[in-house]
Amino acid sequence: MKLRNSHLSLLPVILLLLVSCQPAQPPGPASQITVIEGATVIDGVSEAPIEDAVLVISGDTIRDIGKRGSFPIPAGARIVDAAGKVILPGMFGLHGHVGRTEGMESSEENFNRERVQRDANAYLYYGVTHVLSLGHDREPMADFLAGQRAGSAGGARLYTAGLGFGAQGGWPRNPYVNRPTTPEEARAMVQKEAAKHPRVLKIWADNRLGELPDFSPEIYGAVIEEARRHNLRVVAHAFYLEDAKELIRRGVVALAHSVLDKEVDEEFLTLAKENRITQVTTLAGHHVNISYADGPAFLDDPGLPLLFPATVLATVGSQEYREKLAGNPNMPRWRREYEIAAKNTAKVAAAGIPIAVGTDSGLPLRFPGLWEHREMELLVQAGLTPMEAIQAATINAARFLGVDNRYGTLAPGKVADFIVLHADPLADITNSRKIDAVWMNGKLVDRAALASGSAAAE
Ligand SMILES: [Zn+2]
Structure with missing residues (x-):
């Protein structure tokens, strides 16, 4: 660079600017x-x-x-x-349902950007810095994520799975789910979701103990194949052992619930290992009704009254609510299923399959942020060491999201x-x-x- 004499007096200023602009x-x-x-x-x-x-x-x-x-x-x-x-x-949650709950109710009408922000704030209050929202996200989430990218929306960093995929007439009961009836339709729907750049896609394979139609492997298999073409991985909601095995064979990368109908067998463990499955346990979700029936110790958490409605806390803390839940005819099944889920967690951990924290947080009575801590408690009760539970909430989840180069551990x-x-x-x-x-x-x-x-x- 050449400077004329008359500009020489500016030289120190220019040099200073050059120094401060060093990339x-x-x-x-x-x-x-x-x-x-x-x-x-x-x-x-x-x-x-x-x-x-x-x-x-x-x-x-x-x-x-x-x-x-x-x-x-x-x-x-x-x-x-x-x-x-x-x-x-900072902790991670890989199974959130964000921005949809008001009081004791979750619904599509509730879903808006203010509630997404409210939940992102609750997560961060509890030190949960990354949350994957699993499968119901419409425009309010896109708005929120644009706000986070622009620096105008705070709270935990959210990741979206867009709109999930389920069987025609099947689970979940939500109007905003892709319900393909042919492999061709499935592919077209994946292309539409992929254009919105979600972090993963979600499928539900759950006939609710045979009460609802199955999501056929041929159709969800097309979802997974097409997702791969767009470099998208697929996470599955499944409760039953045979569904879980077929989902793994067809190429999902994570199970967002624990198997709870049967103890997992060698075939499952081998499939999960060979296909590098991440097990998102969701024990806190499976335990929700049992927790409240038993009168949970976590209800004295000092964050709860600051973050969540007093009416909700009064209800779940009441004797009446406990007794109603304890007397629910489904309670013996819930307890049996939970016991199996916890046993399976120990088996999966012992087999060296990575476990990551996810909880169904954000649904009613599953308090965002607190619930991720709750998952670590239940992982330890299931047999993991506290260090393993912490790693499930940090490094394992960061690896799954593909952000472990920057997050999930404390290192230079x-x-x-x-x-x-x-x-x-x-x-x-x-x-x-x-x-x-x-x-x-x-x-x-x-x-x-x-x-x-x-x-x-x-
Ligand atoms: Zn869920």
Whole structure:
């Protein structure tokens, strides 16, 4: 670049501008660096937590993480003392039904952008930073996601499966489901969904114990094949062992419920392993009526009255509601099915099939955010270690969504999304709900604003 003499006086300014426009900057000035020190860190990959750890955050990214003294602390950084606290990565939920519930009812009429935002806020309040919404999303979700991309919609990061696929006259009872009657129709419908760029597609193969029509494998097989042509993977809702096996043979990549009619057998486990299936357990969903009939301990969670309607909490906390549920003629079957689902969870885990947290959260009485913590409790009750349950809520789910290069673990180069706890979830997994703070994109989340609905996007 040549400068004429008369412009020489501008040279320092120009040089300064050039320097500040460098695309790949060295780590920013120390004033933009936050150091969180003294906590025990569960990074999501190491076998053991890092005691007395130091976490260096630059912008939205983790610059360094390790035991105190293993690297120099940048001079002039903002220091946050977290002695006595435990840190874990931001959590994931891979089975949400977002923006559809008001009070005790879920419906298509309820579905709007404000309720999507409300649920995204509740997830983030509980440290759930990523949620996959499974299969009913129309324009309000597209609007919300456009808002998140533009930075005007905050809360947890949502991912959509668009509109799902089910049998003609079958489950779910929802007018906004693709119901192909031929393979050709199935392909055309997949093309329409693919044009909306969902993260995955969803199919329901569930005849409700033979009461409703089956979704024929020939037709849902066409959904899966056509999805593959568009580089889309397919997640299935299924409860029954034979359905689950056929869905795997036809090419789904995840089961969004646990098998609950029979214990899974060798054939299932082999199919699931060979086809790299992710098991999204949804135990908290399967347990919902049992939870309320038994009078759940989680009803004293301090977040509930801040986030959810008092009338709903009063109802589910009442003796009358408990007794009504306990006396429901379906209760013995629900308990039996749950027992099988929990046993299958242990078998699937023992076979080395990745388990990821998903819960049916967002449906009535399945509180978004709290429910993902609840899933970890039930995974531990089913036989997983607390560390395995945490990995199901973090790295395993991040891998499934294909975002593990940036999220799901705490390591240099990853986005600084994490939860600060008052107590150790490895000692008692219910401690994951003893939340001191949530950080997202390297910033402290204003949880009070999320609870009051006044949270602004960044
Ligand atoms: Zn569901």
